[in-house]
Amino acid sequence: MPLEVLLVEDSPGDVRLTKEAFRDANSSIHLNVAADGVEAMAFLRHQGIHAHVPRPDLILLDLNLPKMDGREVLAHIKEDSSLKLIPTVILTTSDAEADIVKSYELQANCYLSKPVQLDAFEALVKSINDFWLTKVKLPRQR
């Protein structure tokens, strides 16, 4: 069974880089992309064109997103008794202390800031795979 990852990211460049880095790290990952917060919630709630999408095993969430902010998406996920089980990793360019604290207050599972350097970004994606998708026990429930 493939590992389903939902990447919530509005930058097409970052989407492409993340997709390529995961492909190198783990070929059994199926990367799904939502380009804004509204689409992310529609994906997670199987609404509209997302009626038949899989439940993700892991969510990678940017904070600054069009339509609905990543903080609001995170709050919705962690207030929902079923969605809250899905580990949600903040992956953002911000390293502002206020964003870090706010994300943990909203029960983000962890907070990572995107390195600008390409090789450091690839190493970070590899470590997300090595830790979250290899070492961590994820809930099996779908």
Add this chain to the structure above:
Amino acid sequence: MKTIGQSGTPIEVLLVEDSPGDVRLTREAFREANNAIHLHVAADGVEAMAFLTHTGDHVRAPRPDLILLDLNLPKMDGREVLAHIKDDITLKTIPTVILTTSDAELDIVKSYQLHANCYLTKPVQLDAFESLVKSINDFWLIKVKLPQKAPCV
């Protein structure tokens, strides 16, 4: 931002574990992985909460940067400790990693429901256990951005 191993600030890790053997193995594995780590140990759930709330013998205990929490503990269960941490406005921002021998789906689901930051099972093999401790260090104490301080209350 706390810059691990560069600022000279020690990294405070609270291990909540009742097995002396597991405490010793964890301590040795962390010592090899990162010498900037101060490992504090609470042997049961009541002691863990006293450490986190600076009560009794723990008045001067530092705020941990990371908590490693076993589930099956004397006096107060790990699930109850986790619920207390994640219900507390200042403690909830401390990443809390479940580290247990249980791989029961019920324990995994319950821990994520209570907002554990992640769930890891302790391998029985010694080299696998050491490698897991190293990966906790590499991910949580090097890659992850931890909150610098307690939110103001």
